[in-house]
Amino acid sequence: MHQLTKTDFIHYLNCPESLWLLKNKPNEYPNGEFSLFLEKLIKEGYEVEAYAKQLFTNGINIPEIISQEFTKGIINKGGTVYFQPSFSTQKGVFARIDILERLADNTWHIYEVKSSTSIKTDNKHNHLKDACFQKQVLTENGYTVSKVSIIHLNKTYVKQGNIVPSDLLEIEEVTDKLEALYSNVVNQINAASNFINKETINETVCSCKYNTRSNHCDSFKYFNTTIPEYSIYEIGNIRAKKIGLLVDKEQLSILDIPLDFELNVNQQTQVESVKQEQPIINIPNIKRELDKLKFPLHFIDYETYASAIPKLDGLSPHKHLTFQVSIHTLTEEGTLTHFEFLLDDMKMPIDMLQAMQDFTGSTGIFISWHASFEIGRNKDLIEWLPQFTNYLTYINEHTFDLENIFKKDYIDFRFHGSSSIKKVLPVLCPDITYTDLDVNNGTMALDTWGRMVLDKDFNEDIETTRKNLLEYCELDTLAMIKLYNVLIETIK
Numbered sequence: 001m002h003q004l005t006k007t008d009f010i011h012y013l014n015c016p017e018s019l020w021l022l023k024n025k026p027n028e029y030p031n032g033e034f035s036l037f038l039e040k041l042i043k044e045g046y047e048v049e050a051y052a053k054q055l056f057t058n059g060i061n062i063p064e065i066i067s068q069e070f071t072k073g074i075i076n077k078g079g080t081v082y083f084q085p086s087f088s089t090q091k092g093v094f095a096r097i098d099i100l101e102r103l104a105d106n107t108w109h110i111y112e113v114k115s116s117t118s119i120k121t122d123n124k125h126n127h128l129k130d131a132c133f134q135k136q137v138l139t140e141n142g143y144t145v146s147k148v149s150i151i152h153l154n155k156t157y158v159k160q161g162n163i164v165p166s167d168l169l170e171i172e173e174v175t176d177k178l179e180a181l182y183s184n185v186v187n188q189i190n191a192a193s194n195f196i197n198k199e200t201i202n203e204t205v206c207s208c209k210y211n212t213r214s215n216h217c218d219s220f221k222y223f224n225t226t227i228p229e230y231s232i233y234e235i236g237n238i239r240a241k242k243i244g245l246l247v248d249k250e251q252l253s254i255l256d257i258p259l260d261f262e263l264n265v266n267q268q269t270q271v272e273s274v275k276q277e278q279p280i281i282n283i284p285n286i287k288r289e290l291d292k293l294k295f296p297l298h299f300i301d302y303e304t305y306a307s308a309i310p311k312l313d314g315l316s317p318h319k320h321l322t323f324q325v326s327i328h329t330l331t332e333e334g335t336l337t338h339f340e341f342l343l344d345d346m347k348m349p350i351d352m353l354q355a356m357q358d359f360t361g362s363t364g365i366f367i368s369w370h371a372s373f374e375i376g377r378n379k380d381l382i383e384w385l386p387q388f389t390n391y392l393t394y395i396n397e398h399t400f401d402l403e404n405i406f407k408k409d410y411i412d413f414r415f416h417g418s419s420s421i422k423k424v425l426p427v428l429c430p431d432i433t434y435t436d437l438d439v440n441n442g443t444m445a446l447d448t449w450g451r452m453v454l455d456k457d458f459n460e461d462i463e464t465t466r467k468n469l470l471e472y473c474e475l476d477t478l479a480m481i482k483l484y485n486v487l488i489e490t491i492k
Contacts, residue, residue, distance in 0.1 A: 002196045003092045004189070006133050010125055012192040017206035018217035023196045030219055036447045041115065044308035048115045049098060051309070052151045054165040056081045056099065064096070072141075075102075087141050091193045095137035099151075107146035110134050111171070115308040117155035117317055119172060124215070132178055132185035149173045153317040159310040168309070168317075210244045213417075228253040230274045234417035235267050236407070269411045279412035286409050287491045293400060295332035296364035299484070300325065300395075301476040302377050303445045303469070311454065312346050314384050322349050322377050323449055325356060326473040328481050329364075336481070340470055345453050353381065353388045362394040369421050369480055371401035402480055405487065421479055429482045432475070439472040 002023045004012075011019040022029045053059055059081040062071055071085050081101050088094045099111035112131050114120075119127045127150055135145045154170045195201075206223035208216045213233040221227070231253060232238070232246050242262075251257060254274045263271065273280045304320035305311075315321060327339040339359040341352040360366075368374045378392040406419040414427045422441075425432060434440040439448055451458050452465050 001092045003088075003094050004193050004196060005094050006130055008196070009133050009189060009192055010130070012195065013126075013129070013188065014124060014215075015207050015217035015219075016192070016195050017201060017203075017223055018208070018219045019192070020196055020198065020201050021203075021219050021222065028222065030222060037443045040443075040447060044115045045113075047309045048153065048169075049113045051163065051165040051168055052099065052111070052113045053083055055151070055169065055171070056101070059083050059099070062086070075100075087137050089137055089140040091190075093133075093137055093140070093189060093193055095134045097134055097138070100138075103146065105146070107144040108138065109147040109149065110138065110145055112148070112150045114150060114152045117153045119150050119152060119174065128174060128177055128181055129185050129188075131174060132182050133189060135178065135182070136186050136189055146175070147173060148175050148178055153308060155317060157310075158316050159313050161313065163309065209247055210240065212238060212240050212243060215240070226252070228255075230254045230413060230416070232257065234270075235263070236270060236417045236419070238263075238267065266408050266411070269408075270413070270417060273411050273413040277413065279410065279414075281411075281490060282409040283491050286405055286487055289405060289409070290487060290491065293365045293367075295330070296360075297330045297484075298360050298364055298366045299328040299330070299477040299480040300366050300368050300374060301327075301473055301480075302374055303442065303449070303473055304377060305446050305450050307450070312348070314348065319380060320377055321346075322352070322381065324445070324469060324473050325352060326470075326477045327356065327360065328477040329360065330481065330484075338474065338477075340474060342449075342466060342469055342473075343453070348384060349381070350385060353385065353391070357388070357391045362391060365398050365400050366395045367400045367402050367480060367484070369401070369403045369476075371399050371403070375399060402484065406483075410487070410490075421476070421483075424483065425479050428486050429479070432479055432482055434472075434475060437472050437475065438468040441472075445469055445472055 008019055008023075011022070058079075060074065060079050061083045062074060062085045064084065064086065066086075068086060068088055071087070075082060075085065079102065081099065082097075083099055084096050085100050086094070086096045097110055098113040101109040101111065103109055110131065112127065112134065114127055116127075121128060131148045131150065135148060138145050149171050151169050151171050154168060157168050203223060204225070206217060206220065208220050209224060216233070227233070232243060232251065235254065246252070246257065246261075254271050257263075257271055269280050302322045303324035304322050306318050306320045308317055310316060310319065312321060323343040325339075325341050329337050329339070339356070341349075341355050343349055343352060366374075375396050378396050382389050382392050403419050403421070406415070406424050412424075412427055415423045418424075422434070439445050448465060449469060452460075452462065
């Protein structure tokens with residue numbers, strides 16, 4: 001009999017077949033490299049739990065390795081608050097309760113601890129269903145749960161000195177909200193337990209077939225082997241409803257889409273690019289956009305660090321601190337200069353902004369890729385460092401998003417429906433690659449820098465680490481230069 005954990009249950013809700021494969025054929029499950037981002041989330045979850053425990057006095061820690069019978073023995077001896085008690089049902093449904101409190105009437109109060117700043121109720125991860133799961137396991141073990149609360153981060157909290165748990169965290173009772181969900185979730189738990197214990201299932205399709213690409217399970221290709229290379233899932237920003245209409249008619253290739261099927265202009269262009277097997281380029285529009293640019297052109301990219309628990313005074317949970325910048329500046333005469341800055345420790349980037357301002361001045365146009373990110377970081381910096389308001393406001397008012405051209409005016413079927421620089425660059429500038437870099441993506445940069453400045457046991461060479469971080473950020477802005485030059489050649 002396979003065990004069903006809360007994590008398994010969320011997996012089941014997103015794709016039952018994928019969970020079945022993981023449980024029954026683990027060697028065939030397409031486990032990728034464990035995500036640094038997921039690893040970071042787990043670590044942050046432990047951090048938040050540690051502060052949540054401080055909200056309760058005389059809480060008893062229950063080790064993970066002890067048996068359920070031993071856990072029940074500890075609870076039956078008395079006490080009020082327990083941390084991480086584990087329970088399992090006869091069907092193998094397993095739960096670890098973050099915090100469990102005995103009330104005066106001998107009923108129980110479950111506290112679920114989350115590292116988010118609000119209670120999530122989206123399809124991918126529903127915190128209320130998490131809580132229902134915990135309640136059901138306790139109920140099956142003979143405990144009466146009369147209250148359920150979710151402890152989450154206070155989004156308005158600003159760190160000033162030592163962290164005060166009661167200021168950092170909010171306790172939100174959700175008992176009433178669970179009532180509307182509970183019976184349905186119990187049915188889903190039972191269905192999940194039964195499903196993963198099936199000897200066989202149909203392995204030629206999975207539930208994700210009706211989902212958009214970003215909502216596909218890890219094992220989508222395992223179950224859906226006949227999906228063509230240029231499939232309907234690659235159409236940019238297509239809705240699940242339209243995916244469903246096409247799937248029902250077994251129109252899975254972009255080439256299968258009927259001429260009268262409703263798509264927006266960008267989507268139609270992408271379909272046409274696939275059909276023609278060549279890029280579709282709106283030269284007049286591109287020329288019109290590039291003509292708006294006034295030299296010098298500053299190609300700019302930030303790297304940022306964010307954490308659930310703020311590490312620096314002035315920051316709030318999950319706020320991004322800009323710790324690195326790369327700028328390539330191109331003059332009208334064709335001269336190219338490069339500026340870079342990397343913080344050596346966890347602090348406000350005052351020196352970085354001053355050096356940036358000295359390098360660029362309030363001149364020209366600042367070009368970025370997915371500019372809303374840089375603009376957002378500049379707004380945060382204005383709030384924290386108002387002495388740079390004029391400079392950062394100038395940047396935000398003179399920012400050009402290079403990605404937009406590749407969203408609507410330069411569509412190439414080889415981008416596979418994406419305008420990410422990681423998809424565009426290999427097609428148009430194959431001589432430039434991130435694969436050889438020791439730090440080759442933003443999450444890795446965040447993780448590497450965070451460990452370098454925060455981890456007392458960091459044992460990697462500091463200079464090598466700095467070099468790796470600088471190389472990555474520099475390549476981001478150099479890549480934009482190369483793609484800008486491609487556009488210039490295109491419109492000549």
